[in-house]
Amino acid sequence: MTLNERDQKIKTLLESLVASDAGLKLVRETLGGSGFGLLRQVEHMTFPEVTDPERLARARHGVVMDTETTGVDTTKDKVIQLAMLRFTYDDEGIIALGEGFDRFRDPGFPIPAEITAITRITDDDVRGKTISDAEVAAFLEGCDLVICHNAGFDRKMVEREFPQAGFGQLRFDCSFAQINWLVRGNNGRSLESLALKAGMIYGSHNALNDILATAFVLNTPNETHGRPFVEMYRRGSEAAILLIAKDSPFERKDDLKANGYSWSPDGLDAAGNTKSWYKTLRDDPAVLDAEAEFLRTQIYRRDVALPCYRIAGDERYSARRPQRQETFRTAEVRSVRDVLEQQVAYTTPQTSFSF
Template sequence: MSLEDLAGTLERSGDYRVLRRLRPQWLEALPEGRRVRLGLFVDLETTGLDASVDEIIEIGMVPFAFTLDGAMLGVLPAFSRLREPSVPVPPRVTELTGLTQEMLAGHSITPEEVAAFAAEASLVIAHNAAFDRPFIEAFCTAFAEKPWACSMADVPWADAGFESRKLGYLATQAGFFFDGHRATDDCLASLALLGCGGFPEGRTALACLLERARSVWVRIWATQAPFESKDVLKARGYRWNDGMDGRPKAWFIDVPPEKQAEEEAFLREEIYRRDVALTVSALKATDRFTSRV
């Protein structure tokens, strides 16, 4: 009896769930077709969380083929490189990623080779693009010109029965496991999840993401919000900007157009408790998740 037969026997008993190791669907070349596009999934490991001071220590980029209606066709050979930082790797980073100073010693990556690898991608995705995009943009300016989407924020995972947006939890509920917390492995796991179905109207996770990416979002600034409201804003998904980059010193949130009226009403009723003029700006896919706007 094969291992798969054994796994099937356990599952049919109703007393077990079996997780299978992720087996990516590798392609040798981009399939032909007028509705086929090349995407790029990006994941980074860094020395910390602040793109203005911390450094990239690993870049993983996995090209993938998809159709305009959201079908995942497969993945192409990856870019996986290490980079020695100018500062010691913090112990917490080594504990999380397994990357040590010794492993990174002597390794380098140039912006030019990253830009060349990403040149043909029509869409860049990350699982928490608000973290990855500022880092990779600061390292390689070519990413500033690309449309971006986020597999964590742009997919309504709860609509398909998923109970968390964290990558490991999503993979477990989808029925597979992988070697996490290394850049390329996280890319491959995220792409497998984007191929999942079970969403309203028979759509895939990728189809939901593409719909969000094609819409023009809005950024709403909660300028001069009362200090005591900071925990409420943070819990709702607002992010803080310290004003050092020329943007307002304030909390802000990015929402799809259909959520704008609801979000403005929340600010006026729950935060300011009066009618106020709000600062709102449009965000195209080339502007989302960046710290430039």
């Protein structure tokens, strides 16, 4: 047997092995025993097919979406690439992947060099190219869910850049924020690290590759915690409250941050409340009682009344101000005096911080 014949036999055997789950497992175990690992290229993977007629009968439609932009300022930067991938799903996970949408868009000015370095998108790639609201709306027709790995950024960008496309009427879920990746054994939440942990690699920082990788990561089985998609979708279905720790004492900022609050200098993430700490809570009595205790004992050191908003899926992660403001009280109101005593007394505005 010649060397070429031997190599061809080895290649044929490997191709046969990696074509099945059992064979792939065997290759991984063999390589692992010798100190090597095996990673799959997402762009060459086939998404598992669901044939269960009951699941197919209740399937709904959504898109995985990602943008590449000229910067990270959602109030002024421009979308230079918009990628979407249609899929069908139910509450058990993604059933199948469908049609894709991948378009470049000329921002009207030179792309910053640092953005080209990250995305590899050049001025020549986008020159003269446009994306109309109408074609985006047509692609979204029939969908009720949009998934992004950073929905807090991507939703604001597309709602501002494509105001007539219909994004404002859709539920957004975030594969970055709505899944407890740490419990699942992931030290980081970047898409690259999540894919690597799942045994996959892909051409990152390209919107089309990113959304394909997101779909595969969300579909990764986990014997203990189930598929990540199911956790994300369940958490996105829960009623949520956006709580604003308005006029909180400056010296308590580290306590707020440690308890999951984020700082909004411009109010975009805090329903228009500038220079405020905010947090999204599950609308559950036990969760709200615990938060009231934290605010009363560790932050304000007395009972207070704070602005809050009930957030639906079509408002989550949007820069649009929620339609109705309510009041979060750390103590039950029994009289007018109780209302007055719970008013926040701090009037000195906080300044912007760098964290």
